[in-house]
Amino acid sequence: MAENGRYPTPLAAELADDVLERFLRYVRVDTQSDFDSTTYPSTAKQRDLAELLAEELRAIGLDDTEVTEHGYVFASLPGNRGPTVGLIAHVDTSPDESGADVKPQVVRGYDGGDIALPADPRQVLRPSESTLLAQRTGHDIVTTDGTTLLGADDKAGVAEIMCAVAYLAKHSEVEHAPIRVGFTVDEEVGRGVEHFDIDAFGADFAYTLDGAEVGHIDDETFSASEVRVRIEGHSVHPGTSKGKMVNSIKLAAELIARLPKDRLSPETTEAREGFVHPTNIVGGAAETTVKFICRDFDRTRLREHEQLIRDLAAAIGDEEPRATLTVEVKESYWNMKEFLVADPRILEAADEATRRIGLEPTRTAIRGGTDGAVLSARGLLTPNIFTGGQEYHSVREWISVQDMAASAAAVVELVKLWAEPDWAERK
Secondary structure, eight states: OGGGGOOOOOHHHHHHHHHHHHHHHHHOOOOOOOOOOOOOSSSSSSSHHHHHHHHHHHHHHHHHHOOOOOEEEEEEESSSSSSEEEEEEEOOOOOSOOOOOEEEETTTTTTTSSSSOTTTTTTTETTOOOHHHHTTTOOOOOOOHHHHSSOHHHHHHHHHHHHHHHHHHHHSOOOOEEEEEEEEEOGGGGGGTTTHHHHHHSEEEEEEEOOTTTTEEEEEEEEEEEEEEEEEEEEEGGGGOTHHHOEEEEEEEHHHHHHHHHSSSHHHHHHHHEEEEEEEEEEEEEEEEEEEEEEESSSHHHHHHHHHHOOOOOHHHHEEEEEEEEEEEEEEEEEEHHHTOOOOOHHHHHHHHHHHOOOOEEEESSOOHHHHHHHHTTTTOOOEEOOOOTTTTTTTOOEEEHHHHHHHHHHHEEEEEEESSSHHHHO
């Protein structure tokens, strides 16, 4: 990124005020999703932002804008030529920290020092702890007050798409490919495109704006599964339970205790290493369920992680035959790279758009998943591109206005590029 807060291109500078205004407006709408909900979307409040975005899209001039029965926002911006390009971001925010009553602050012309978060003196952003923050001297930095997450994941992506589309709608002289806008719900709880109608969306391919550092283009995700172990014990009044009680809570604790201590966990892995991660325990003495998530970039190793849980559960069952342990595996999503190889032009276009805003693109493997991973497996090839957000899912989440503007400018360059005959006709 350019030093001292300078924008990489005049277009990015032109978009900065609009993308910031939109971002500050959107983060104030509470859209946290809920893992335990059985509704879709998992929280009704996600529709509050969906309806606001639909209203703004119609005001921009996208007359076919709709909010579907499942809370998705779909809209079209006609283009001059080329394939129809989808632009996708999710409106929900993580349940990991509160998303209610977000009070963003904008630190103008960041001086390179510590940034105090005003509502909690314990929360301080320090460049000594963040290489990326240290590189943002001169930028305008947006943070929370220290009591909530910011919501840049993924309201930065939402704001950048809205900003880019508004710019193109206003500047009819700028030739670009046809665009389909899609805002999804429940991405943070793994259900983001559960009801996403690819045919109704109508894009030839798409890009999610759900990444992080500017210039980074995610062409690879984890493959993922959820494993649930249900442990059925036997509950007896504790005063008369000698030789009779089989406490399922203790068996669940033993199961977790037998996981590897120095490998295969989020806290001991990095780069391309996968993990087995217990995320939830619910139950009582009679019955307890332990939920795990398994992650790896390689499907074979993912299966090995799942088998590890089966083997541990079987061993505990052998040691305590009065208990019943049942293991259920549910696939979540696959590494998008397996599918994106079908059309390299989609990623090459993202690389070229990044170069056109003055940045050098970097292909990255994301230690997580996106809506695009699921959509790619279903036939709509959808890599993930940068938004600029940092320290997601925490009260220390932050983003640079200059980085958001660069991301919005990259979207404009991307859809312009797909209208260039020489590019769209490449094989």
